[in-house]
Amino acid sequence: MEHSNHPHSFEPMNDELTGEPATKTGLDRRKFFKLFGGGLAVAFVLQDMFSFAGEAAAPGTALVPTSQVGAWIHIGEDGTVSVFTGKVEVGQNIRTSLSQIVAEELRVPISSIKMVMGDTDLVPFDAGTFGSRSTPQMGGQLRKAAATARQAMIDMAAKNWGAEGKTLQALDGMVINRETNKKITYSELTKGQQLLLPISDQARVTPANEWKVAGKTVKKINGQSFITGKHQYVSDMKLPGMLYGKILRAPSYNAKLVSVDIAKAQAIPGVVIVHDGDFVGIAAPSVRTAARALQAINAKWQETTQQPSNANIFEHLVKTASASGGRNAGAPKGDLEEGLKSADFTHSKTYNINYIAHVPLEPRAALAQWEDGKLTVWAGTQRPFGVQEDLADEFKIPKEKVRVIMPDTGSGYGGKHTAEAALEAARLALQAKKPVKVVWTREEEFTWAYFRPGGVIEVSSGVKKDGTISGWKFLNYNSGGSAINTQYKIANHEIAFLPSNTPLKQGSYRGLAATANVFARESHITDLARLIKMDQLEFRLKNSDDARLTAVLETAAKAFGWKSLGRATGHGYGIACGLDKGGYVATCAEVMVNSHKEVKVIRVTQAFECGAIVNPLHLENQIMGSIVQGLGGALFEAIDFADGKIRNSSLSAYRVPRFSDIPKIDIVMMDRKDLPSAGAGEAAIIGIAPAIRNAILDATGKGLTTLPLIPNGVLT
Amino acid sequence: MVLNVNGVKHEVSLEPDVELLSVLRNELELTGSKYGCGEGACGACTVLINGTPSRSCITTVGSVAGKEITTIEGLEKNGTLHPVQAAFLETDPFQCSYCAPGMIMSAVALLKNNPAPTEDAIIKSMDGNICRCGTYLNIIKAIKLASKP
Ligand code: FES
Ligand code: FES
Numbered sequence: 011m012e013h014s015n016h017p018h019s020f021e022p023m024n025d026e027l028t029g030e031p032a033t034k035t036g037l038d039r040r041k042f043f044k045l046f047g048g049g050l051a052v053a054f055v056l057q058d059m060f061s062f063a064g065e066a067a068a069p070g071t072a073l074v075p076t077s078q079v080g081a082w083i084h085i086g087e088d089g090t091v092s093v094f095t096g097k098v099e100v101g102q103n104i105r106t107s108l109s110q111i112v113a114e115e116l117r118v119p120i121s122s123i124k125m126v127m128g129d130t131d132l133v134p135f136d137a138g139t140f141g142s143r144s145t146p147q148m149g150g151q152l153r154k155a156a157a158t159a160r161q162a163m164i165d166m167a168a169k170n171w172g173a174e175g176k177t178l179q180a181l182d183g184m185v186i187n188r189e190t191n192k193k194i195t196y197s198e199l200t201k202g203q204q205l206l207l208p209i210s211d212q213a214r215v216t217p218a219n220e221w222k223v224a225g226k227t228v229k230k231i232n233g234q235s236f237i238t239g240k241h242q243y244v245s246d247m248k249l250p251g252m253l254y255g256k257i258l259r260a261p262s263y264n265a266k267l268v269s270v271d272i273a274k275a276q277a278i279p280g281v282v283i284v285h286d287g288d289f290v291g292i293a294a295p296s297v298r299t300a301a302r303a304l305q306a307i308n309a310k311w312q313e314t315t316q317q318p319s320n321a322n323i324f325e326h327l328v329k330t331a332s333a334s335g336g337r338n339a340g341a342p343k344g345d346l347e348e349g350l351k352s353a354d355f356t357h358s359k360t361y362n363i364n365y366i367a368h369v370p371l372e373p374r375a376a377l378a379q380w381e382d383g384k385l386t387v388w389a390g391t392q393r394p395f396g397v398q399e400d401l402a403d404e405f406k407i408p409k410e411k412v413r414v415i416m417p418d419t420g421s422g423y424g425g426k427h428t429a430e431a432a433l434e435a436a437r438l439a440l441q442a443k444k445p446v447k448v449v450w451t452r453e454e455e456f457t458w459a460y461f462r463p464g465g466v467i468e469v470s471s472g473v474k475k476d477g478t479i480s481g482w483k484f485l486n487y488n489s490g491g492s493a494i495n496t497q498y499k500i501a502n503h504e505i506a507f508l509p510s511n512t513p514l515k516q517g518s519y520r521g522l523a524a525t526a527n528v529f530a531r532e533s534h535i536t537d538l539a540r541l542i543k544m545d546q547l548e549f550r551l552k553n554s555d556d557a558r559l560t561a562v563l564e565t566a567a568k569a570f571g572w573k574s575l576g577r578a579t580g581h582g583y584g585i586a587c588g589l590d591k592g593g594y595v596a597t598c599a600e601v602m603v604n605s606h607k608e609v610k611v612i613r614v615t616q617a618f619e620c621g622a623i624v625n626p627l628h629l630e631n632q633i634m635g636s637i638v639q640g641l642g643g644a645l646f647e648a649i650d651f652a653d654g655k656i657r658n659s660s661l662s663a664y665r666v667p668r669f670s671d672i673p674k675i676d677i678v679m680m681d682r683k684d685l686p687s688a689g690a691g692e693a694a695i696i697g698i699a700p701a702i703r704n705a706i707l708d709a710t711g712k713g714l715t716t717l718p719l720i721p722n723g724v725l726t
Numbered sequence: 727m728v729l730n731v732n733g734v735k736h737e738v739s740l741e742p743d744v745e746l747l748s749v750l751r752n753e754l755e756l757t758g759s760k761y762g763c764g765e766g767a768c769g770a771c772t773v774l775i776n777g778t779p780s781r782s783c784i785t786t787v788g789s790v791a792g793k794e795i796t797t798i799e800g801l802e803k804n805g806t807l808h809p810v811q812a813a814f815l816e817t818d819p820f821q822c823s824y825c826a827p828g829m830i831m832s833a834v835a836l837l838k839n840n841p842a843p844t845e846d847a848i849i850k851s852m853d854g855n856i857c858r859c860g861t862y863l864n865i866i867k868a869i870k871l872a873s874k875p
Binding site: 102233236248419634669672 | 741744748751752755756757758759760761762763764765767768770797798799801802807811814815818819820821822823824825826827830848849850852853855856857858859860861862863864865866
């Protein structure tokens with residue numbers, strides 16, 4: 011449930027993937043239509059999951075295990091198209107892009123689509139919104155579901171008219187007979203119906219090169235509510251009688267509560283206190299009163315000293331690594347020792363990766379309400395069903411008694427998988443018998459959420475003069491296994507990931523460990539190219555046999571002008587590439603290092619390819635956002651900690667990229683209409699750090715090995 | 727104490743050292759202004775005080791009593807978006823949009839003083855506003871769109 015300190019805790023993605031579906035009660039079509047009104051619904055299930063022969067003629071109960079349902083689309087009797095999905099909107103604009111996909115297949119205007127997202131009472135189970143899977147998986151399911159619904163409309167019209175299906179066409183929410191020009195709207199067709207259909211594999215999905223709505227820029231569909239300040243994030247919500255929650259926090263990690271005196275706080279009118287073990291929480295009628303009550307609590311803690319700090323963290327991670335049990339990157343290949351022996355040059359380097367924070371601009375927030383034994387929690391989370399499960403466990407109630415609702419939230423970047431604020435609000439609300447909202451402060455978000463893991467990566471390699479990489483040993487301590495496998499042709503390699511005992515809570519982050527692994531690999535690759543005096547681009551092309559990787563490399567290099575770079579004093583150029591979760595990226599960077607050794611990133615060119623593009627503007631935004639966020643981790647972001655305390659737990663102390671930090675950025679998006687669309691929220695972040703590092707090396711001869719590269723802006 | 731917010735006078739009885747942001751959000755239910763840091767470091771809470779952009783999280787209500795306070799909710803007039811809002815809607819720069827109200831308020835203040843700012847002037851004047859989703863370059867585009875040619 012919690013991302014605690016135990017060694018494997020930072021692989022939430024794996025845990026989340028194997029998580030049991032929240033409900034197994036089945037999809038009861040009578041209940042379904044009671045909830046949503048008559049009409050036609052298409053659920054994403056395999057045909058044989060439905061046991062409802064003669065469904066239309068004899069409406070009964072079609073029991074489909076909900077674990078098999080990924081999404082459903084409902085065309086109401088008024089023609090409204092509702093799309094139900096467990097995916098959530100955290101700024102990646104999938105509310106818009108998934109609408110486009112459905113509008114495209116169903117041949118309806120995008121304005122007739124209502125997206126119902128992330129409400130565990132209404133939408134099918136979904137493991138969570140992470141790993142760039144919303145577009146490839148949910149998008150794929152919805153395309154098929156919508157295509158099935160479209161075909162059903164055509165079939166129903168054909169039956170109505172006694173016409174041949176071939177002569178009919180779906181267009182603008184209607185079925186049209188091309189021969190007679192007769193028209194009938196979807197709403198006329200669905201009136202009085204209660205049809206629940208499985209997704210048909212026969213339904214023809216529209217190929218990307220025929221797209222009219224998808225593939226084009228469509229503006230954020232609820233954009234106006236955001237720029238007017240009307241959208242209600244969870245932290246903005248208020249219920250009648252609602253109290254404000256505050257939690258007593260330990261002074262440092264692993265501190266134990268020795269004694270606590272809550273009498274003074276309890277005496278403040280309206281204050282409710284929950285004290286249970288080390289948990290002390292307050293609910294009060296105003297934020298001010300809650301804060302005052304918190305101050306009135308007298309707590310004694312026993313702290314654990316001698317906890318690791320930045321000064322010794324890398325040593326600590328290597329020392330505490332478990333020899334086995336980590337996710338290994340698979341069997342070694344070839345004979346590493348022989349490979350290294352046959353090299354003309356060998357090269358060994360150790361790369362250090364600092365812990366960094368997600369810093370979602372909206373900190374964690376949750377609003378909880380108990381009514382007749384049923385708990386409803388509005389929470390900003392990337393995993394509403396995961397939070398539902400955590401709450402059911404905590405209060406020992408069935409999942410059906412817990413409803414988690416996730417309104418479009420103030421971003422996550424992999425940092426909002428957990429349920430902390432939801433649990434806190436629910437505990438307080440239970441005792442207070444009133445709705446309670448808990449909004450974390452920035453300091454709490456920095457201290458009590460979780461971090462992108464720190465890590466140590468040891469790389470030893472050998473290269474031949476002709477550019478062949480003859481051996482490759484890559485050992486990752488603690489930062490994780492994502493994108494750990496080399497994308498290059500290497501005959502002999504050993505690649506492994508060993509989890510360590512992390513002193514800080516760690517968890518998912520945009521791109522997970524790919525940022526660390528690609529940084530180490532791509533730094534090392536440029537070092538090898540220099541050893542044999544080969545151009546870093548040419549060396550990569552020579553060792554790549556993946557056409558998509560080669561294509562992004564060549565595209566980025568061309569747009570950057572790689573072949574015709576000048577040699578201005580202090581300027582340097584770097585390139586890096588990689589692939590992750592179906593996205594391919596190549597990044598070129600130019601830096602300038604002046605006589606005071608101050609480093610400035612002048613420009614960045616990034617080529618990105620993730621299959622067929624659904625919404626060009628929003629894809630560009632995602633790539634841009636990844637580059638900017640990656641820039642922070644590359645240059646200056648690092649968590650400063652010692653003895654269980656975060657020492658830079660504020661935005662004035664922890665630096666994130668601002669307007670003035672942003673270099674010139676050119677993005678080249680490659681639209682591969684022949685390939686399925688993949689997500690873009692993650693792979694686009696991995697190239698920037700090594701590209702900048704390699705550019706600094708080119709400019710100065712100094713090959714940096716630690717992320718962040720220049721925390722103080724100056725090369726030391 | 728009287729708070730004049732978006733042209734509406736609110737009689738409130740509060741200790742004068744309460745932060746304006748908290749009062750706007752929790753008492754007046756004007757939740758468009760956001761909390762991001764509470765220390766004046768992110769700009770999410772930006773409002774205008776007599777036309778000057780101010781971080782409401784570090785502004786006490788006592789210091790603004792009787793002054794003209796404008797929040798994001800006060801920009802729209804009779805159902806018509808403020809031109810700066812319209813330019814942001816047209817450019818569609820945001821991802822999660824949590825920074826949007828603060829960005830727009832800062833941009834409104836900038837453009838009022840300098841209707842046609844250079845890119846450098848935009849960067850300089852907006853540098854106190856953080857967009858963690860990293861949409862800076864598109865925000866600059868939106869501000870340019872809202873600039874007088
Ligand atoms: S919340 Fe006021 S500046 Fe960040
Ligand atoms: S759009 Fe998310 S913080 Fe700016």
